[in-house]
Amino acid sequence: MPALNRRLTLAAVAAAVLVVGTVVKAQSAAPPDLTGSWERYRGPAGDPTNPPPESQPPLKADLLAEWQARRAAEREADARGEPIASNYTHCIPDGVPSMMSGPFPFEIVQSTTQINIAQEAYSQVRRIYLSKPQLTLDDIELGFYGRSVGEWHGDTLVVDTIGIKDYVRFRDVPHTPEMRITERFRLVRPDILWDEITIEDPAVLEKPWTVTFAYRRMPDYEIIEYVCEDNREYADDDGVTRLRLLEGSEGP
Amino acid sequence: MARTIKLVAASLLLAIGLPVAAHHSFAIFDHTQTYTLKGTVRSFQWTNPHGYIDLEVADGPPGIERYTVELTSINMLRRAGWKSSDVHEGDEVTAIVAPLLNGQHGGLLLELKVPDGRTLVPPVPAINTFKRTP
Numbered sequence: 001m002p003a004l005n006r007r008l009t010l011a012a013v014a015a016a017v018l019v020v021g022t023v024v025k026a027q028s029a030a031p032p033d034l035t036g037s038w039e040r041y042r043g044p045a046g047d048p049t050n051p052p053p054e055s056q057p058p059l060k061a062d063l064l065a066e067w068q069a070r071r072a073a074e075r076e077a078d079a080r081g082e083p084i085a086s087n088y089t090h091c092i093p094d095g096v097p098s099m100m101s102g103p104f105p106f107e108i109v110q111s112t113t114q115i116n117i118a119q120e121a122y123s124q125v126r127r128i129y130l131s132k133p134q135l136t137l138d139d140i141e142l143g144f145y146g147r148s149v150g151e152w153h154g155d156t157l158v159v160d161t162i163g164i165k166d167y168v169r170f171r172d173v174p175h176t177p178e179m180r181i182t183e184r185f186r187l188v189r190p191d192i193l194w195d196e197i198t199i200e201d202p203a204v205l206e207k208p209w210t211v212t213f214a215y216r217r218m219p220d221y222e223i224i225e226y227v228c229e230d231n232r233e234y235a236d237d238d239g240v241t242r243l244r245l246l247e248g249s250e251g252p
Numbered sequence: 253m254a255r256t257i258k259l260v261a262a263s264l265l266l267a268i269g270l271p272v273a274a275h276h277s278f279a280i281f282d283h284t285q286t287y288t289l290k291g292t293v294r295s296f297q298w299t300n301p302h303g304y305i306d307l308e309v310a311d312g313p314p315g316i317e318r319y320t321v322e323l324t325s326i327n328m329l330r331r332a333g334w335k336s337s338d339v340h341e342g343d344e345v346t347a348i349v350a351p352l353l354n355g356q357h358g359g360l361l362l363e364l365k366v367p368d369g370r371t372l373v374p375p376v377p378a379i380n381t382f383k384r385t386p
Binding site: 077078079081082083086088091103104120121224226227228229230231232233241242243245246247 | 322
């Protein structure tokens with residue numbers, strides 16, 4: 001029996017060492033600090049930090065045909081010099097996730113309980129709560145940025161976003177209120193950040209759609225304010241982008 | 253040096269490509285010809301999403317007396333080294349523009365020579381796709 005007791009004691013000590021070791025390791029592995037300014041980046045060909053090329057949305061067949069027809073119509077309108085007016089024409093911001101696609105820089109401010117991402121264009125701000133549970137759609141008003149919660153999985157920040165309104169579209173892809181966006185932020189090099197964005201919306205997508213953007217750190221860059229103050233480009237009655245001319249320069 | 257910074261900024265935007273194109277279409281402007289307009293600045297509007305110069309034209313294509321010159325976002329201009337003080341009302345300038353395709357008297361600024369002798373280049377994405385003509 002003494003021998004058994006000794007073995008049990010040794011086992012208990014070993015288990016305790018393991019537990020303490022895990023706790024210490026968890027405490028020492030602080031998440032990376034993403035605070036600072038970032039901009040879209042693509043390295044030279046073959047650079048391993050270049051994310052995979054953007055894929056076509058895996059829309060259901062009828063929706064894919066409609067989406068492709070809209071894209072073709074946009075290209076034809078551009079070729080005619082009569083681009084179809086977009087949300088930008090009306091000073092309407094991107095929202096999530098388009099605001100992560102550039103070309104303007106954004107700033108991350110990180111604390112232990114919250115991460116804010118401020119996109120320079122249109123001064124857009126999204127807030128990611130790290131110590132709150134996600135709500136249900138019943139408790140959220142649909143909007144441009146939805147509601148985001150996040151948690152660190154090792155060195156990867158996993159962010160869950162719901163509550164994006166209908167006409168806030170990424171790459172003009174339609175979605176339902178049930179769309180769920182999961183983002184995985186991680187440093188692939190000390191100054192190169194990836195945001196792997198996965199969109200799930202079974203009513204419109206055949207399968208989850210993943211797009212990854214890479215950014216590089218801008219060490220000394222301070223975000224500049226951006227107010228869509230006076231856009232002289234406007235949509236005419238046919239939805240075509242036009243330029244409002246100064247008095248006296250209307251021409252023929 | 254300042255000019256180098258502008259060119260670097262423009263080439264970076266060019267390299268990224270897709271998101272720039274996705275953000276704003278420049279399709280209302282003619283990519284096959286440019287106008288060179290000499291004249292007097294009536295106003296310089298430092299705003300987003302675009303800056304604007306109201307130009308009283310002294311020397312340019314026949315029939316053009318006033319011209320609405322669109323610039324890129326002022327944030328992009330700032331990053332390329334521009335300041336709101338680079339252009340003033342009353343300045344005699346020479347602007348190279350890509351004209352509106354519909355023939356109206358407005359266009360996109362591709363290059364601006366200001367009175368102190370500097371030539372300012374706005375960071376228009378894919379600026380090299382606008383063919384220069386005399």
